[in-house]
Amino acid sequence: xxxxxPPSAATVGVSCRGVTKDFGAGDTRTRVLHGIDLDIGCxxxxxxxxxxxxxxxxxxxxxxxxxxxxxxxxxxxxxxxxALAGDRLVxxxxxxxGFVFQQYNLLPALTxxxxxxxxxxxxxxxxxxxxxxxxxxxxxxxxxxxxxAHPAQLSxxxxxxxxxxxxxxxxxxxxxCDEPTAALDSRSGxxxxxxxxxxxxEPGRTVIVVTHDARVLELGDRIVEMADGRIVGGxxxxxxxxxxxx
Amino acid sequence: xxxxxxxxxNGDLAKYLGxxxxxxxxxxxxxxxxxxFVGIMSxxxxxxxxxxxxSIWVADPHLQNADEIEPMADxxxxxxxxxxxxxxxxxxxxxxxxxxxxxxMFRQVILIGLDDQSLVGAPRTILLGDLADLRRxxxxxxxxxxxxxxxxxxxLAVGREIEMNDRRAVVVGICETxxxxxxxxxxxxxxxxxxxxxxxxxxxxxFVVGAPVAGLTPPEACARIAAETGLDAMTYDQFxxxxxxYYLVNxxxxxxxxxxxxxxxxxxxAIAGQTFYLFTxxxxxxxxxxxxxxxxxxxxxxxxxxxxxxxxxVGYSLGCGMSVAFFEVTDRLLPDxxxxxxxWEIALAAAALVVVIIGLASAASLRRVLVLEPAVxxx
Ligand SMILES: Nc1ncnc2c1ncn2[C@@H]1O[C@H](COP(=O)(O)OP(=O)(O)O)[C@@H](O)[C@H]1O
Ligand SMILES: [Mg+2]
Numbered sequence: 001x002x003x004x005x006p007p008s009a010a011t012v013g014v015s016c017r018g019v020t021k022d023f024g025a026g027d028t029r030t031r032v033l034h035g036i037d038l039d040i041g042c043x044x045x046x047x048x049x050x051x052x053x054x055x056x057x058x059x060x061x062x063x064x065x066x067x068x069x070x071x072x073x074x075x076x077x078x079x080x081x082x083a084l085a086g087d088r089l090v091x092x093x094x095x096x097x098g099f100v101f102q103q104y105n106l107l108p109a110l111t112x113x114x115x116x117x118x119x120x121x122x123x124x125x126x127x128x129x130x131x132x133x134x135x136x137x138x139x140x141x142x143x144x145x146x147x148x149a150h151p152a153q154l155s156x157x158x159x160x161x162x163x164x165x166x167x168x169x170x171x172x173x174x175x176x177c178d179e180p181t182a183a184l185d186s187r188s189g190x191x192x193x194x195x196x197x198x199x200x201x202e203p204g205r206t207v208i209v210v211t212h213d214a215r216v217l218e219l220g221d222r223i224v225e226m227a228d229g230r231i232v233g234g235x236x237x238x239x240x241x242x243x244x245x246x
Numbered sequence: 247x248x249x250x251x252x253x254x255x256n257g258d259l260a261k262y263l264g265x266x267x268x269x270x271x272x273x274x275x276x277x278x279x280x281x282x283f284v285g286i287m288s289x290x291x292x293x294x295x296x297x298x299x300x301s302i303w304v305a306d307p308h309l310q311n312a313d314e315i316e317p318m319a320d321x322x323x324x325x326x327x328x329x330x331x332x333x334x335x336x337x338x339x340x341x342x343x344x345x346x347x348x349x350x351m352f353r354q355v356i357l358i359g360l361d362d363q364s365l366v367g368a369p370r371t372i373l374l375g376d377l378a379d380l381r382r383x384x385x386x387x388x389x390x391x392x393x394x395x396x397x398x399x400x401x402l403a404v405g406r407e408i409e410m411n412d413r414r415a416v417v418v419g420i421c422e423t424x425x426x427x428x429x430x431x432x433x434x435x436x437x438x439x440x441x442x443x444x445x446x447x448x449x450x451x452x453f454v455v456g457a458p459v460a461g462l463t464p465p466e467a468c469a470r471i472a473a474e475t476g477l478d479a480m481t482y483d484q485f486x487x488x489x490x491x492y493y494l495v496n497x498x499x500x501x502x503x504x505x506x507x508x509x510x511x512x513x514x515x516a517i518a519g520q521t522f523y524l525f526t527x528x529x530x531x532x533x534x535x536x537x538x539x540x541x542x543x544x545x546x547x548x549x550x551x552x553x554x555x556x557x558x559x560v561g562y563s564l565g566c567g568m569s570v571a572f573f574e575v576t577d578r579l580l581p582d583x584x585x586x587x588x589x590w591e592i593a594l595a596a597a598a599l600v601v602v603i604i605g606l607a608s609a610a611s612l613r614r615v616l617v618l619e620p621a622v623x624x625x
Contacts, residue, residue, distance in 0.1 A: 057624045057625075060624070061621040061624055064538070066538055066619075066620045066621040066623070066624070067619075067621045087542050087544075090537075090540050090541070090542040091540060091542070092540075093538065093539065093540040094539065094540020094541070095540070097539075097540070099535070099538055099539060099623065101535065101623055101624065102624075103531075105531060105532065105535040105623060107250070107253070107254060107257070107532050108257055108258075109253045109254050109255075109256060109257020109258065110250070110253055110257070114253070118250060118536070118539065119539055119540070121247060121249070121250060122247065122536070122539050122540050122541055123540070127249060178624045
């Protein structure tokens with residue numbers, strides 16, 4: 001069970017203040033994020049939407065501690081991101097962040113259960129114990145029967161479910177998913193999103209899903225809309241512009 | 247994480263085996279060629295190496311190697327015996343001769359003449375016959391490989407006749423000798439018999455071999471002999487190394503073997519390095535994901551090095567194993583390669599080369615893994 005958010009921040013898990021990101025230097029320098037201010041709560045599924053190239057991936061990379069912002073501060077569950085550097089940041093990710101990638105990124109040489117166990121191994125949980133816990137989580141995503149299958153033997157939807165199990169096995173406080181349904185047909189995409197909502201959302205955990213798949217928008221508890229490196233809208237599904245719901 | 251690294255390696259069997267093959271191929275070629283080179287070089291003093299009783303070798307002062315011999319006058323043996331500190335000294339003949347079968351087929355042979363009384367330098371492994379028969383008139387011993395070359399396909403037998411220098415010689419015994427450099431048959435006779443089997447020269451004595459009295463080292467005895475007789479006196483090691491040095495400097499053998507060994511190393515390193523690098527490149531996405539999931543650079547380096555070390559260890563074992571197996575087989579089946587084995591020094595040197603190969607292969611891979619931005623996982 002992820003720890004509850006600090007009471008001071010109430011339900012806020014991730015907080016961005018003036019987050020700016022520039023790529024390149026000199027003449028080729030381009031600003032991809034323009035001072036993002038954003039609070040994302042715990043215990044809810046937050047969708048980050050917006051046209052391709054607007055900076056969604058860059059923003060969640062910064063939030064997840066994969067990329068340094070050029071300016072501004074990110075606070076993760078009360079800890080300023082700037083206080084974490086080098087191996088401390090890496091360790092922080094290992095303990096507190098789960099990832100789901102568009103291309104699943106499962107290790108082809110490992111079975112489903114072994115793949116799911118990887119974050120526990122990263123956290124130096126003994127292999128035996130890690131594999132037992134991995135099987136439990138696989139059961140929770142409905143893949144009990146596929147524990148010993150290799151990724152190549154699984155459909156795309158099943159692989160993404162394994163990836164979700166992997167992202168959750170170490171019970172991270174932050175789960176970031178970048179277009180988890182983009183490589184899937186609409187039915188599997190929907191299953192994956194429903195699963196995410198069912199198993200990932202817990203009190204004390206912040207779940208951010210980047211998507212531009214309009215079909216899954218209804219599953220978000222909150223939708224943050226980006227355009228050109230800025231937050232241009234956010235709120236409940238009902239507040240979204242019509243074309244995005246279509 | 248090391249377990250994950252190990253499974254990654256096994257998961258891509260084609261690349262794993264490809265890289266292992268590269269290392270194994272390099273090790274096989276390097277160890278095999280280096281062993282043959284060392285074996286052949288150490289043969290240059292054969293079959294005189296078989297004269298183990300003697301620690302002192304005395305020859306004409308201009309001797310350069312064991313094959314080009316300027317004979318000394320026969321009385322040199324008495325002059326050596328006269329030096330104080332020499333326990334014993336006897337004559338030894340070595341020369342080239344022609345052995346002809348009754349039907350006219352002939353071969354160039356190495357003729358060894360042993361002191362008639364003591365038979366110092368007599369073969370130790372006698373397959374057929376009795377050493378004492380060597381003292382019978384016209385008697386000679388022939389080495390096994392020589393028998394096979396003079397009478398191919400025929401079983402070893404005594405009693406066969408050859409003609410040398412228009413004289414009849416009877417093969418009364420078959421023995422093993424250390425394989426000579428030129429792979430000629432070796433004919434062994436008494437000194438007096440041997441000098442009859444070659445054209446007569448005014449001087450005939452190739453070597454005087456002997457040993458110092460107890461309490462005197464061979465080098466000390468050699469120094470005395472040289473000083474008193476003006477002859478060249480050497481320990482066996484000095485004699486052997488003079489011969490080996492001569493062949494190293496005056497033949498293309500080192501260059502030829504050197505080229506093969508270098509090629510083996512380069513090709514092996516290229517295959518192993520290339521395959522391992524490709525393996526890393528293909529797994530870069532996964533290394534990136536692991537980085538994102540909180541595996542720090544130190545652990546990633548450990549993973550890559552473990553993978554490289556496994557490839558190196560397996561490839562090395564395979565390569566050395568094949569090399570040993572090769573020499574096991576050739577030792578028994580190919581007379582030309584008999585007595586050649588993989589010396590541990592070469593096995594050790596090959597291990598060092600593997601470390602270099604693996605180091606080079608993983609250096610390139612490590613660079614890619616270390617500069618990898620974890621954010622690439624979302625690209
Ligand atoms: N490493 C980088 N170097 C230079 N430009 C980048 C880099 N990463 C992203 N960008 C640029 O930043 C912009 C936003 O990219 P991204 O965050 O991937 O958008 P999205 O995920 O919304 O499609 C794009 O114009 C992209 O080309
Ligand atoms: Mg993106």
